[in-house]
Amino acid sequence: MGQINILAVFLGAAAFFMVGSIWYTALFGKAWQREVGLSEEQLKNANMPLIFGLCFLFELLIALMLGHNIARTDPAPHVIMMMAVGFGATIMAPAIGINYLYQRKSGKLFAIDAGHFIVGMAAMGAVFVMLR
Secondary structure, three states, X not given: OOOOOHHHHHHHHHXXXXXXXXXXXXXXXXXXXXXXXXXXXXXXXXXXXXXXXXXXXXXXXXXXXXXXXXXXXXXXXXXXXXXXHHHHHHHHHHHHHHHHHHHOOOHHHHHHHHHHHHHHHHHHHHHHXXXX
């Protein structure tokens, strides 16, 4: 078993965070806002440092788990990408899908959020491949 690449963990989480920054502003910000029912006023009054800080901590936890799996298995670069995208597509997206079914959330919101997880995990995986 190898050591977890801590630099890759931090930069992988940062890559995921950057995907989210673009995803929920320029790409799907207005559609997401409509689907969750948040007004401009609600967005302006949110505690963004807390939200962003906790978001990054959760992304660090995800990156740490990916780093652990990579350290344990020493996979080829394409397998790292399969692991990362697989996390997003077969664990994270279905988990939010289950919640959204019971919460009666729209398919459009599911597509936006699931897409973010899949693309964010791909970005994280790419960081792990580059820092291998």
